[in-house]
Amino acid sequence: xxxxxxxxxxxxxxxxxxxxxxxxxxxxxxxxxxxxxxxxxxxxxxxxxxxxxxxxxxxxxxxxxxxxxxxxxxxxxxxxxxxxxxxxxxxxxxxxxxxxxxxxxxxxxxxxx
Numbered sequence: 001x002x003x004x005x006x007x008x009x010x011x012x013x014x015x016x017x018x019x020x021x022x023x024x025x026x027x028x029x030x031x032x033x034x035x036x037x038x039x040x041x042x043x044x045x046x047x048x049x050x051x052x053x054x055x056x057x058x059x060x061x062x063x064x065x066x067x068x069x070x071x072x073x074x075x076x077x078x079x080x081x082x083x084x085x086x087x088x089x090x091x092x093x094x095x096x097x098x099x100x101x102x103x104x105x106x107x108x109x110x111x112x113x
Contacts, residue, residue, distance in 0.1 A: 010074050013087040014067045020090035021063040025056045027097040036104045 029052055031037040039045040048055040070086070073079035 007074065010071070010080060010083055013083050014071055016087050017067055017083070017090055018064065020087075020094055021060065023094060024090070024097065025059055027094075027101065029056070031097075031101065031104070034104070037100065 028037075028039060028048075032039060032048065039048050044055065044059065047058050066086075070079050070083045074083075
């Protein structure tokens with residue numbers, strides 16, 4: 001995994017994490033508002049019940065702070081590996097969202113909901 005140690009790769013992975021976070025916010029609000037799902041994180045569920053904009057702002061702020069910290073600590077191996085695994089985890093979450101939305105749409109249009 002030596003390729004993970006280059007600064008260019010780190011920038012791309014961290015940008016991907018922020019992009020995935022934005023998609024996660026959009027997908028979460030979509031499926032929650034359609035009634036297909038609930039927010040799984042109890043802390044974020046409390047915030048989502050207060051206000052959707054507040055939810056999005058908090059989520060974007062927290063992930064952006066973590067990305068900033070990973071960037072500042074990029075010279076440490078543990079930060080580079082953590083960046084990769086955060087990106088990988090968000091990638092899996094995006095697959096889950098897309099799969100769930102596809103199933104929900106199919107069930108909706110076939111009249112099974």
